[in-house]
Amino acid sequence: MAMRPKSSPLFLERRSYRQRRLMDAARLMPILGATLWAVPLLWGDGGQGDAGARMSNSNAMVYIFGVWVVLVGLTMWVSLRLKDDSAEPPSTSPPRQGPPPGAAQ
Amino acid sequence: MIATLNLLIAVCLGYVALLFLVAFLAERAALRGRGAWLRSPVVYTLSLSIYCTAWTFYGAVGYAARAGLEYLTIYLGPTLVMIGWWWLLRKLVRIGRTQRLTSVADLVSSRYGKSPALAIFVTLIAAMGLMPYIALQLQSVTESFTTFARMDDSAMTLEDPRAIAFWVAAGLALFTILFGTRNLDANERHHGVVIAIAVEAVVKLFALLAVGVFVVWWVAGGVGPMLEKIDASPIRTWQMDGGRWAGLTILSAAAFLTLPRMFQVMVVENEDEGALRTASWAFPLYLMLMSLFVVPIAVVGLEMMPQGANPDMFVLSVPLSQGQDMLALLSFLGGFSSATSMVIVAAIALATMLSNHLVMPLWLRFTGGGAVISGDVRGVVIQARRISIISVMGFGYLYYRLSGGGTALASIGLVSFVGLAQVLPAMMGGIFWRGATRIGALVGLGIGFVLWLWCMLLPSLGEGSIIPAHVMAHGPFGMGWLRPYALFGIDGLDPLVHAILWTLLLNTAGFVLGSLVTFPTPLERLQGAQFVNVFQHSNNPQSWSGGIAQSEDLMVMAQRILGASEAQALFQDEAARQGLKGYLPEPTPDFLALLERRLSGSVGAATAHAMVGQIMGAATVSVEDLLAVADETAQMMEYSSQLETKSEELVRTARQLRAANEKLTKLSVQKDAFLSQISHELRTPMTSIRAFSEILRDLGLNPDEQKKYAGIIHDEAIRLTRLLDDLLDLSVLENGQVHLNVRSCVLAEVLDHAQAAAGAQDGTLRIRRRRISEEVMLTTDGDRLSQVFINLVANARKYCDASAPVLTISVRSDGAMLTVDFVDNGSGIPAEAQDMVFEKFSRVSDQKAGGAGLGLAICREIMARLGGSVGYLPGQGGGAFRVSIPIQGEVTMSQPASTQS
Known part of the structure; x- marks a missing residue:
């Protein structure tokens, strides 16, 4: 539908813009994890080829646990910066409150 | 060791x-x-x-x-x-x-x-x-x-x-x-x-x-x-x-x-x-x-x-x-x-x-x-x-x-995992897809469950224990495409991957297809909207339509499930929230939804729903619920109806503002008119007083003439004093400094006094009363009340333009308040003047002006002091005023009424 009734403002102020991008990051996190942990699929099933060409389990462990630590760190960073429900539902932004009249004088 | x-x-x-x-x-x-x-x-x-x-x-x-x-x-x-x-x-x-x-x-x-x-x-x-x-x-x-x-x-x-x-x-x-x-x-x-x-x-x-x-x-x-x-x-x-x-x-x-x-x-x-x-x-x-x-x-x-x-x-x-x-x-x-x-x-x-x-x-x-x-x-x-x-x-x-505890730990765990994972499509679909239906969920779960039994649980109990070996190798009744480890003839997959793949795939397919071709019930659609859009509306608007109030039955049931004290507290809170006393609130949809949710904590949603349903009759889905369920079109309609409401509100506000403005303008005109009026009122007696006192001083008059002119001066002075008294009275009332003499009195006596004092005995105005209904004891300030009555009767006498003026005074009591209506048979007050008559200095007709236009304003102040009100009652076929008095006088000494209006 071309017209959305509850349209959110076209541009956000800097803080809520940051929040939105953090939410995006939080949503992307499992995709990042799944992609990184899908890399072992490329290592081959070990069915053919000689032993020397195959990935050793010690290296595999270092890789998988390394990814794990990175994911934990990133998630922690993102989670602690995300505000609660700040923009869900799409914010019916509060009326912009200017300075009280006469404050500038 | x-x-x-x-x-x-x-x-x-x-x-x-x-x-x-x-x-x-x-x-x-x-x-x-x-x-x-x-x-x-x-x-x-x-x-x-x-x-x-x-x-x-x-x-x-x-x-x-x-x-x-x-x-x-x-x-x-x-x-x-x-x-x-x-x-x-x-x-x-x-x-x-x-x-x-x-x-x-x-x-x-x-x-x-x-x-x-x-x-x-x-x-x-x-x-x-x-x-x-x-x-x-x-x-x-x-x-x-x-x-x-x-x-x-x-x-x-x-x-x-x-x-x-x-x-x-x-x-x-x-x-x-x-x-x-x-x-x-x-x-x-x-x-x-x-x-x-x-x-x-x-x-x-x-x-x-x-x-x-x-x-x-x-x-x-x-x-x-x-x-x-x-x-x-x-x-x-x-x-x-x-x-x-x-x-x-x-x-x-x-x-x-x-x-x-x-x-x-x-x-x-x-x-x-x-x-x-x-x-x-x-x-x-x-x-x-x-x-x-x-x-x-x-x-x-x-x-x-x-x-x-x-x-x-x-x-x-x-x-x-x-x-x-x-x-x-x-x-x-x-x-x-x-x-x-x-x-x-x-x-x-x-x-x-x-x-x-x-x-x-x-x-x-x-x-x-x-x-x-x-x-x-x-x-x-x-x-x-x-x-x-x-x-x-x-x-x-x-x-x-029975299993003998022999199998490796991990494989048992995986069998459980695959079984429970069958719930996943129905669960995810339910959370993210409004179109998911009950039938779809049942079909998906059914397919997944059967396949899980066939491909995983039964074979895991051991080769040949439940599924015979030849079935494992060649399929049931020789149907090779149904072999537990090689469905549809796809061979060579790891049995676990095989089971995960087919159960979840066909489960999801069944779920999606079943949902696509079936139509959900209203309650399903409502719950679907609630689940999928949980962040948009976190409150739960499933509604029971009130029907016949059966709060007591609900309470009996709730007590048995939640416990007496908790149920009573819940009901009492709700009753208090609805502004009722006691323990039994009205069974509003909101309250029923709340109650059902509380019950569902103890007995599960389906049972709680059934129990409330048993008492309240069938659950209905209200119009608002349907609006919430319906798709974007409906949301648009809802939105535009909101806009409409808002714009109506704006129109209403503008109308009110215009009315207020008109009133203010009228008041200002009136005030000007009054000022000239009061100057006139003050100057006329002053002029005659001055003139007659000059005559008394300068001309030698005989005693009769002296007496006559002194009488005129005296009358004029009284008229001045009365005007000043009225002004003073009003200002005292408006400032709330008035002292009220509250005591018991009988309404009939107050009315008798008012009738006499208003000079209604001279036969120009016939007054119709029903004495029986007037025998009411009041606790109020009788003198002030009679002042109001005097004013109303005198007004009728002065302004009723019928050829044979009749004033009907009728009394009704509704519990705490007593209403006394004064209805005459004249032409009444024109609509545009009705909201002005209680204002100070207001006079409907200049030509008949007997006073300064303060009488009704004083009446209104007095009635506000006495905890009642006086207002014009339109549509009675004549001038009509209604006075409401509390029977047990609650005398307010707070804000003067005039500042509120």
Whole structure:
């Protein structure tokens, strides 16, 4: 539908813009994890080829646990910066409150 | 050897006693409202660790010894789910909290129109999936005992290891009953259990880390040598079936969401959504630490232990073989913790499901009247749960006895996982897709369940035990495409991947197709909107239309389920909120929804819905609900109707403003007119007084003439004084400084006095009264009241323009207020002047002006003082004024009325 009734403002102020991008990051996190942990699929099933060409389990462990630590760190960073429900539902932004009249004088 | 079997048993008992104490203290703290720390994110994260059962603690090492790094998939899946919390878990937890869900079955049934059939189905799947899992825990505890016993030099052999399993099962049942069914919490939360689980989580992590540290730094001699050892071990190379790697990761992610025990701790026991924020990274960290030392322990075990040693027990046997008895004991406690915490929560979760979705509906049906029967339902619910717990444990034990406890731990766990994962399509679809329907969910679940039985559960019981060998090889009745491990003739897949692939694929396909071709009921659509858009409207607007008020029946029912005091408090609060006194609120849709949600905490959504339905009649979906359910078009309509309302409001406000402006303008004109009027009024008597006093002074007059002129001067002076008196009176009244002389008086007397004082006896105005209705005792200021009456009668006398003026005074009483109407038969006050007559200086007709236009303004002030009011009563066929007086005078001395108008 071309017209959305509850349209959110076209541009956000800097803080809520940051929040939105953090939410995006939080949503992307499992995709990042799944992609990184899908890399072992490329290592081959070990069915053919000689032993020397195959990935050793010690290296595999270092890789998988390394990814794990990175994911934990990133998630922690993102989670602690995300505000609660700040923009869900799409914010019916509060009326912009200017300075009280006469404050500038 | 220090660690004798007796010591082991003593340690176990001591440990359990400690857990009892912790759970007890936590319950007590929560009861006294000092339980803030019970809700801390750390406790929440630790409670999630029941994902790591004895299967993790012992089984992972065995798994690693057999299949290398494949065991990691079981933890990678949940990690991915946790780090994607913003996308899925947050929504799930919010839904669970707003809908007061008590279990996975409750979630699915609630979402699909509170369907009892779905609830029962999911409960059965959960029960079937759980029995082997509980058996697995019993088995691992038993095996850990026997591992110790084998090392025991005192050669005390275990006569029957199954006895241990029995006592463990019995002990766990007792613990679960004590803390899981102590009370029926409307939120289904168990502080004691959660805190005990958190303690166990710490113990098992600490134990596994301790064994790991011991293995890496003591046995292997550091990280570098350890890695070398791994490279030299039988599991040195990455040998992974890509299908299994991906399939198992997906499976464990699915199981993490659908396992009843995970739902219990993750959603039901969650008291603070913010805890998820911490758990999102802390729980993956926990999982990583739990699986960090698995491979080193497996590698060292393979190297040091004799051929044929059970790799599932390396966590115990490696420290034992090194003479590290205390470490082994710690490790034993870790395994014991893993097993017990899982069994306790799983039993609570399953017992809740069984009692809410199977026992209670059946019981309600067989006891006849359902919600209207006598007796305490709470007792029945609690008993049902206790019996459920005992039977869950009993069946778990039975499964353990029958299966002989031989199969490798991990494979039993995977069978359970695949079974429970069948709930996933219905669950995810329910949360993210409004179009998902009950039929679709049933079809999907049915297909998944049957395939799971055929491809996984039955073959896992052993070749030829239930499915004969020739069926395994050639399919039933020779239909090769139905072979359990090669559906549709696709051969060569790993049986596990095969089962995951086909069950989930066909399950999802059935679910989607079923949803696409069927049409949901209104309640389903409503619940669908509630679930999918939980962040848009977190309140629950399912509505019961009021119908005939049956609050009392509702209260009787609620008392039996929630308990008398809680139900009464709930009803009283609601009544107070509705502004009623007593205990019985109106059964508004909001209240019924609230009540149903509270009840559903105790008996499940479907049953609660049915019980409320029994009293209130059929549930209806209101227009607002339908608007909420309908799609974007309807949302647009709703939005535009909102706009319309707003613009109407604006128009109304503008109209009011215009009216106010008009009134102000009129007032200003009036004031000007009055000023000239009052100058005139003051000047006329002053002029004559001056003129006559000059005559008296200058001209010699005879005494008669003197007397006449002095009389004129006197009359004019009186007229001036009266005008000034009126002005003064009004200003005193307006400032609220008036003193009222409140006493008892009879209305008839007041009216008599007024009639006489208004000069109505001269025959120009006939007054019609009904004396009987006037015999009312009033507590008020009679003099002031009669002043008002005088004014009204005098006005009628002065302004009634009928040829034979008649004033009808009628009195009516409605409880606290007495209304006295003064209706004459003249032409009345024109509409445009009606709202002005009570203003100061207002006079309807200038030509007949007898006073300064203060009379009615004074009346209004007086009546406001007396706690009543006077107003113009349009549409009576003449001038009509209505005076309302409180019978028991409440004299207000507060804000003067004129400042309010």
